[in-house]
Amino acid sequence: MHDNAISKRIDRMSNIKVALIQQSCQSNVAQNLHKSIAMIHQAASDGAQLVVLQELHRTYYFCQSENQKCFDLAEPIPGPTTHVFSSLAAELNIVIVASIFERRTAGIYHNTAVVLDTDGSIAGIYRKMHIPDDPDYYEKYYFTPGDTGFKPVQTSLGKIGILICWDQWFPEAARLLALAGAQILVCPTAIGWDGDDSVDEQQRQLFAWQTMQRSHAIANAIPLISANRTGFEKNPNKEDRGILFWGHSFIVGEQGETLAQASQDEEELLTGNVNFKRCEQVRQQWPFLRDRRIDAYKELEKRYCE
Amino acid sequence: MHDNAISKRIDRMSNIKVALIQQSCQSNVAQNLHKSIAMIHQAASDGAQLVVLQELHRTYYFCQSENQKCFDLAEPIPGPTTHVFSSLAAELNIVIVASIFERRTAGIYHNTAVVLDTDGSIAGIYRKMHIPDDPDYYEKYYFTPGDTGFKPVQTSLGKIGILICWDQWFPEAARLLALAGAQILVCPTAIGWDGDDSVDEQQRQLFAWQTMQRSHAIANAIPLISANRTGFEKNPNKEDRGILFWGHSFIVGEQGETLAQASQDEEELLTGNVNFKRCEQVRQQWPFLRDRRIDAYKELEKRYCE
Numbered sequence: 201m202h203d204n205a206i207s208k209r210i211d212r213m214s215n216i217k218v219a220l221i222q223q224s225c226q227s228n229v230a231q232n233l234h235k236s237i238a239m240i241h242q243a244a245s246d247g248a249q250l251v252v253l254q255e256l257h258r259t260y261y262f263c264q265s266e267n268q269k270c271f272d273l274a275e276p277i278p279g280p281t282t283h284v285f286s287s288l289a290a291e292l293n294i295v296i297v298a299s300i301f302e303r304r305t306a307g308i309y310h311n312t313a314v315v316l317d318t319d320g321s322i323a324g325i326y327r328k329m330h331i332p333d334d335p336d337y338y339e340k341y342y343f344t345p346g347d348t349g350f351k352p353v354q355t356s357l358g359k360i361g362i363l364i365c366w367d368q369w370f371p372e373a374a375r376l377l378a379l380a381g382a383q384i385l386v387c388p389t390a391i392g393w394d395g396d397d398s399v400d401e402q403q404r405q406l407f408a409w410q411t412m413q414r415s416h417a418i419a420n421a422i423p424l425i426s427a428n429r430t431g432f433e434k435n436p437n438k439e440d441r442g443i444l445f446w447g448h449s450f451i452v453g454e455q456g457e458t459l460a461q462a463s464q465d466e467e468e469l470l471t472g473n474v475n476f477k478r479c480e481q482v483r484q485q486w487p488f489l490r491d492r493r494i495d496a497y498k499e500l501e502k503r504y505c506e
Numbered sequence: 507m508h509d510n511a512i513s514k515r516i517d518r519m520s521n522i523k524v525a526l527i528q529q530s531c532q533s534n535v536a537q538n539l540h541k542s543i544a545m546i547h548q549a550a551s552d553g554a555q556l557v558v559l560q561e562l563h564r565t566y567y568f569c570q571s572e573n574q575k576c577f578d579l580a581e582p583i584p585g586p587t588t589h590v591f592s593s594l595a596a597e598l599n600i601v602i603v604a605s606i607f608e609r610r611t612a613g614i615y616h617n618t619a620v621v622l623d624t625d626g627s628i629a630g631i632y633r634k635m636h637i638p639d640d641p642d643y644y645e646k647y648y649f650t651p652g653d654t655g656f657k658p659v660q661t662s663l664g665k666i667g668i669l670i671c672w673d674q675w676f677p678e679a680a681r682l683l684a685l686a687g688a689q690i691l692v693c694p695t696a697i698g699w700d701g702d703d704s705v706d707e708q709q710r711q712l713f714a715w716q717t718m719q720r721s722h723a724i725a726n727a728i729p730l731i732s733a734n735r736t737g738f739e740k741n742p743n744k745e746d747r748g749i750l751f752w753g754h755s756f757i758v759g760e761q762g763e764t765l766a767q768a769s770q771d772e773e774e775l776l777t778g779n780v781n782f783k784r785c786e787q788v789r790q791q792w793p794f795l796r797d798r799r800i801d802a803y804k805e806l807e808k809r810y811c812e
Contacts, residue, residue, distance in 0.1 A: 329799050329802060330797045330798075330799055331797065332797065334791070334792075334793070345799070349802055350802065366797065369724075369725065369792070369794050370725070370794065370797075370798065370799075371677030371678075371681065371721070371725055372677075372678075372681070372798065372799075372803050372806060373799075375677065375678070375806060376802075376805055376806065376811075379805060379808060379810055379811045380805075380812065381811070381812045404761045404762075404763050407761075407762065407763065408724045408761050408762050408763075411717055411720050411721055411724060411762050412721050412724050412725065412762075414717050414721075415677070415717055415718050415720075415721030415725075418675075418714045418717060418718050419675065419676070419677055419718065419721075455710045455711070455713075455714050456710075456713065456714050456717050456718075457710050457713065457714075485640070486640075487640070488675050488676065489809075489810070491636050491637065491638065491672065491676075492636070492676065492678065492809070493635050493636055493651070493676075493678075493679075494806075494807050494808060494809055496635060496655055496656065496682075497678050497682070497806050497807050498807060499682055499685060499686075500678060500681060500682065500685075500800075500803050500806050500807075501800050501803050501804060501806075502685060502800060503685075503795075503798070503800055504685055504795070505682075505685045505686045505687070506686065506687045
């Protein structure tokens with residue numbers, strides 16, 4: 201093979217077309233699933249090789265209240281939902297990152313991402329490590345903290361590092377995924393506004409959310425895909441209240457630059473091209489990983505140091 | 507004291523007016539120092555209680571080449587420059603963060619920040635922990651890596667966490683300062699463009715630089731002041747080449763929002779108001795520090811985990 205041909209082949213292997221799906225959800229699980237499947241078909245026909253779904257895409261965001269009946273929404277892995285996406289991944293020859301309310305056993309439920317490889321196999325799972333709990337996001341009630349650690353999932357496209365929603369505020373998580381070889385970060389998420397916040401506060405929150413995720417891309421020189429929910433979901437316990445999920449899903453490159461950006465309130469399929477070769481060039485240009493002071497980071501394992 | 511009066515008193519203690527100085531530098535050390543002093547006087551008369559100077563403000567950026575003669579620019583701490591700023595801090599009743607090329611002993615030189623308190627005393631020092639080395643920034647030649655660790659400096663205004671230039675790309679450093687009680691982060695820096703980079707690449711670099719620092723504010727809910735150099739400085743070894751320091755010094759609040767923003771090419775005094783009480787409210791709203799998975803961060807002490 202001529203040098204030129206080899207170089208072209210490497211380029212082809214380093215270039216990946218990625219997609220995310222931003223959708224609204226109803227209480228009808230079948231309808232939500234149907235919509236995800238239709239949009240995945242569209243993504244594949246647009247040439248996407250990796251498709252990322254938002255957090256808990258199969259159901260409405262049930263964590264707005266603490267209700268024991270909602271545990272009935274959980275399912276095992278493998279289970280009905282992974283079977284559907286497994287078949288779809290194999291049929292379309294793509295990698296899919298799905299988000300499952302996992303029933304691991306009686307009394308242990310997780311917020312889990314499952315990666316389906318191009319042959320339909322489960323390439324790996326990641327269980328949400330950082331669990332939030334604040335008004336209208338009562339996740340500590342439902343989700344046992346993950347015990348997978350921060351390990352990327354090896355797929356036929358490369359190593360995929362996963363951060364689920366609250367995880368994405370923690371630079372430690374992104375760094376650990378990068379140190380374990382992640383070539384791309386994906387963030388299935390479900391975040392929105394409380395109607396009581398001022399417009400200024402809402403804009404600061406949205407900006408902070410995007411900025412934090414961009415910073416993971418920059419600090420580690422890897423691209424990032426963030427798939428968020430859209431639409432308003434009523435709070436079952438509060439008259440006329442609920443969460444307005446803010447959409448704004450996005451894809452950024454390894455310098456944190458925007459590759460694709462969704463709207464606030466539309467259901468959207470977003471695509472972008474990432475290049476793993478370019479990531480290595482950026483790491484050569486700004487060699488952060490070379491200069492980390494690993495001799496001086498021990499106290500990161502402490503809650504507080506005063 | 508009435509509740510209202512107590513509350514007003516606490517508010518007064520929590521509100522601090524901060525300033526940074528963005529300047530260009532020449533080979534004439536006295537001129538550079540004279541300019542810094544004049545702008546500090548201006549900051550104090552504008553009501554600033556904390557003034558941050560840029561990295562190595564006393565000299566031109568000598569790290570563009572490796573030249574043994576440049577070690578003559580180093581000085582002890584305390585020494586001539588800290589004496590000047592110590593007197594100034596006491597005279598104006600302000601806290602000053604100065605940046606010194608420190609001669610610790612023969613053969614050990616550091617890139618060091620010195621914090622002068624309102625009484626003129628040296629409140630503490632921080633020695634740059636992460637040392638870069640890439641074309642035109644040959645800092646590993648000049649600066650021994652710091653051994654202070656990431657400890658904020660206690661002053662009469664509060665605890666100040668310092669990140670010097672390259673440090674600001676490492677989320678570990680900002681987190682450790684926050685865990686050790688830092689109430690504000692300050693970043694004396696000297697960063698600019700290589701004339702060979704495209705305009706697009708230059709803009710990506712500037713955006714990444716600001717985004718990364720904003721992310722430290724967000725992840726830890728503390729304000730941040732970043733003071734950068736401006737102006738073109740010729741490379742002593744390369745015809746018609748040099749660094750165009752990109753200015754754009756800025757102050758952000760605890761949600762990463764812009765409080766003040768300097769231009770690219772002007773010498774500027776920038777001021778902003780920060781509120782420590784508001785920082786605690788933001789930490790209550792988004793309790794990242796509560797949810798850190800300290801049981802799962804051990805591998806942050808590794809160079810690479812594959």
